[in-house]
Amino acid sequence: MIEIEALHHSIGKAPILNGVDLVIPEGGMTALIGPNGAGKSTLLSLVARLRKIQSGHIRVAGHAVGQVSDQDLARVLAVMPQETRVSARLRVADLVSFGRYPWHRGRPGKADHAIVDRALERFSLDPLRERFLDEISGGQKQRAFAALAYAQDTPYLLLDEPLNNLDIAAARDLMRLMRELADEEGRTIVIVLHDINYAAAFADRLVVMKDGRIAAQGTPGDVITDTMIGEVFGTQAGVRMVDGRPVVIV
Amino acid sequence: MRLFGLGLLALMAICSLFLGVADVAPGDVFRDAEARALIWESRLPRTLAAMLAGAGLAITGQIMQLLARNRFVEPMTAGAGQSAALGILVITLLVPGAPIWAKMVASSGAALVSSLGLMALIRPLPPTQPLLVPLVALVYGGVIGAVVTFVAYQGDMMQFLGVWLTGELSGVLRGRYELLWIAAIASAATFLIADRLTLLSLGEDTARTLGVNVGRITAAAIVAVSVVTALVVVTLGAIPFVGLVVPNLVVRMAGDNLRRALPLTALAGALIVLVADMLGRWIRAPYEVPVATTISVIGALIFLVLIRRGAARV
Amino acid sequence: MSGRLAILAAVLVLSALAYMVLKAQGPWSFLLPYRATKLAALILVGVALSVATVMFQTVTANRILTPSLMGFDALYVLVLTLLVHSLGASGYAQIGAAWLFAGNLAAMSVLGLVLFAGLMRLAGGDMVRLVLCGIVLGLLIRALTEFLQRMIDPSEFQMVQSLSFARFTQIDGTLLALSFVAIAVALVLAWRLRHRMDVLALGDAAATGLGEPPARLQRQALILICVLVAAATALVGPLASGGFGPSSFFGLIVTAFAHIVTPSHRHAVLIPSAALIGAVILVGGQLVMERLLGFQTPLTVVIELIGGAVFLILLIKRRAA
Structure with a gap:
């Protein structure tokens, strides 16, 4: 379980995260989505201690990030950075x-x-x-x-926009592999995505972020609605259900 | 702006006349023949030399930046300065009693060859990586500098090397700096092609369609740059960074139109070298800090700021 | 890889032997200890600067910038100048050599860390900017050193000159021993960092993810680099050849060779390989220059010449790749 409590973060003078409280349960795949600049990658890099926590708390499987030794955390949590x-x-x-x-x-x-x-x-x-x-x-x-x-x-695997620069075949392969890891090996996978449709197709849970806050969370079917797309992403795109999964029509 | 600059330069020049080991007050000029002689023989030539060299170097920097299409190069550190020293060194070794004009020709020629070499080296560099050009230029200059040191060691001329590689004004007397007037003329001559050079900065193809003879203008500009650089090295020794710093400061105010920018560049260059020399005379009197050393410190600092700022803009 | 390292070691032994016995003029009883001292200094300096460069290139994540290029050896002279100036030439002479040496190393490590932090801020993650800023920073340090030397008393200046411009021709016994101790300690510590340095080379984020956050490791490595460069510089003076061009490319040649001769990412290979190559270049180069060609020119000048060319080739090749 990843527990995030009252997390604030700013880069320079710009506030990036404004009080994030979030619990990511053990097992399955959780996708962080949201418009550019919502703070998804910052949140992920704080969990992965790629950045120092400025205020708030993060616990991964009971280990307090920032207090547990880097070496111990590296046996609990692996991260695939964007860069x-x-x-x-x-x-x-x-x-x-x-x-x-x-x-x-x-x-x-x-x-x-x-x-x-x-x-x-x-x-x-x-x-x-x-x-x-x-x-x-x-x-x-x-x-x-x-x-x-x-x-x-490690029981926890964090991926920051792993689909960047990948063509559709490579992107699907990678997502399928991650799905397998979650299903077969019981790993907890947290993945930052900017393509909602990939998130909806593969993840068990979505966490939607906007302006450094959690805007919505739940299963793809619950979260992805016309209203959410309009409010969070600021664009009017229709949502259809295909094979029981929501698909955003672009 | 220009008037203010001229006024400031004049003021500094007058101060420079009365700054030095021997105390000379302005009033003495009218009373004391010895004071007059000192000013006439030493202080005035020194002041003029500083201003002429500064103006010339600043202009060569601006022209080279335009030719290289890169704001971070200047001839003195990019091989032309070192080659000029190499030219003098070689001619002194081959023809020990060579007259000054022969040294001048040799060093100008060497500077010219090395400038052409540099241009060939940086031409294929991608414009997307603007900092690659100064990097290549600096190292290119360093390699030629190593050749100079090598030749000097083999020819047992190490003690003279400092004279050419570290520009200094303490040895300037009447009769020993007049070559700089030729440098001044060469710099001034670039005004004649200023418009065509500005067109060149828009790109060679554009310049050509506008009727500029690209090859000839480029050649003329490189010759001017080489001659000015070589003459400064022959008379005073190398003075780095003037050609880099001054045009970058002037461009912020006057833009890239050379006809407008060049006078201001010359003025600022003269001012900066003169002030640096006065600082060097005053800070540790009665000893002197060479003008090249003072300017290196200031210039390297400004260079770092420019790199940082340039990168922030790109 | 171990086979190649063994060959390198053999080459070093051979060139050291040749250095000891070739072109003997004068009695052996004088010649052998005299040459042995010089040989020891050459090897120490070669090893120290090479290992420092390998670590520096990993810490800065680039293959062309070296500690000498960014003026770390000039920094040593700067510290020396400041020390002589603040103590006075006579005061400086009174303090024990060991204390002075330790003081120099400490001061230089602190300044080195500050400089490095500044460089990283200036570079902002861009390789070309990093190298350019490093070189200009080096020019600045050199200019500042020269400026300060003009500011101090001429007698103090002479003192600094005699302290900092010793060449391989005259090596002080005490200094040799002190440098040996400092370099040996730094080498042992560097060797212990080898696996962690491997991880650091993966980039900041990946290294953090593997439980090896870069900041602390970088600091440790930098202190070792400063000690290695300072001890080497104390022994033979800065490798700068005068003028205002970039200083020595010695480290650059060494690491470029090391990557060719022993292509590996592992510091367990790179460190000994670079150390051996560095020692071979200095001993062999000095042998050729001094014994075979009878050149007056110090080896460093030739190294600078070749190294600059290698640098340009690396830069232009990298662009093509």
Whole structure:
């Protein structure tokens, strides 16, 4: 369970989060959606302690973020950041094997290698394992970073706009994989998305943010309505139900 | 603006005449023949040299920025200054008793070659990365600087190297700075092609359709830049950053129209070098801090501010 | 990789041997200790600057900026100038060498951290801006140092000159021992950071996610870098060759070579590889310059020449890639 309490955050003088209270239950996939500048990514990066908390509290599985040691938290929570630029010239397999770092701190054992192999296979990276990161496509790189987070083998997995720059096939593949992780391995997945339809199609729960606050939350069917789209996103787009899931007509 | 600047420059120039180790009060000029001689032989040439060099360097900077289409370059640190020193060094080694005009020609030629080399080097750089140009230019200058040091070591001329690489005005006397008047003429000559250079800054194709002979104008501009740079190095030694800082400040006020900007650039350049020299004379009197050192400190600081600001704008 | 490291080590041993015995003029009893001291200094300096550069490039996430380029060695002279000035030339001479050395290292580490923080703010995450700001910062430090040296008393100035412009020709025994201790300690600590540095190279966010937040590690690495550069500079003076161009590209050549000879992201490989290559370049280079060619020019000038060219090639190649 991720518990967020009275979270305020500003960058420079601009307030980004204005009192966020949120509980994300264990298991399943929760998607954070909202218009640009709503504070989704900031919220995610605070949970992932990529930014320092200015005021408020976050607890992940009982660990208070900011107080628990970085190393311990890295065994509870993995994050795939939005910015994935690596200065070192790395092979795909090397990158993914860093997922084991929180567990072995530089001295990998047999079990670690096995998990890395599994991650490479699961994310269909086996044929690419000896390729350098600057030699593969953006989608493949994105997948490699997802595999890195997967190999970290944590109960919580956070992804910040993982679909950026992905074509439809790559985006669907990645979302399906995440769905599998939630269903088969019981991991708790929190994902920031800007495409509502992907969120509605794959997530169990949606958290809608606007102006640094939680505007709505619940199942996709409950949350995605004409009124919500109008109020939160400020545009009139119709919502239809397709196979029991809401779809926003653009 | 221009009148104010001229007035300020005149005031500073007068102050400069009466600043130095030997105390000379303005009144002494009328009473004391020795004081008159001091001013005539040393202080006046020094003041003029500072102003001429400053004006010339500022103009070369502006022109080079226009040719490179980049605000962060100037010839003195981008290889032309170092090459000018290399030219003098080589001619002194080959022809020990070479007359001053030969040194002048050699250093101008070397500066010219290196400026052309730099242009060829930065031309293919992508315009989306404006900071790549100064980076390449600085390192290019550094490499040529290393060649200079190498030659100087091999030729056992290290003790002279400082003279050319660190610009200083303490040695300026009547009869030793007059070459700078040629630099002044070369700088002034750029006024004649100022309009065509401005057109060039709109892009070569645009300039060509407007009837500008791009090749010839570019060549003329590079020759002027090289000659001015070389003459300053020959007479005073290298003075960095003037060509970088001054045009950047002037452009904020006068815009990119060279005909309007150049006089202001010259004025500001003269002022900055003169003030830096006076500061160097006054701050640790009776010792002197070379003008190049003072300007390096100020210039590098302003350079950092410019990079930061330029990046914020892009 | 270990095979390649072994070859590098062998090359170093061979060049060290050649350095010791080639072109002997004069009695061995004099020559051997004299040359051994110089050799030790060359190796120490090569290793220290190379390891410092490897760490610096990981901390700044770029492959071309080096501590010397951004004026860390000039910073040493700046600190020295300030110390001599505040203590006076005679006061400076009275304090024990060890204390002075420690004071220099401490002051330089503090200034180095401040400078680095400033550089990162100026760079704002852009690689080209980082390198350019680093170089201009280096020019500023050099200019400031020169300015201060003109401000102090001429006798103090002479003192600073004699302290900071020693070359490989004259190495003080005490200083050699002090530098050795400082460099050895810093190397051990750097070695212990090797796995964490690997993680740091993944970028700030990824490193944080893996439980290795960059800020503290960067600080630790920077202090080690400052100590390594300061100790090396204390031994042989700044590698700057005069003029107002960028200073030495020694570290740049070394890391570029290290990435070619031992292509790996692991600091467990990069650190020893760069250390060996750095020592080989200095020992071998000095051997060629001094013994074979009989050149007057200090090695650093040639390194600057070649290094500048390598730098330009790296820049222009990176653009093409």
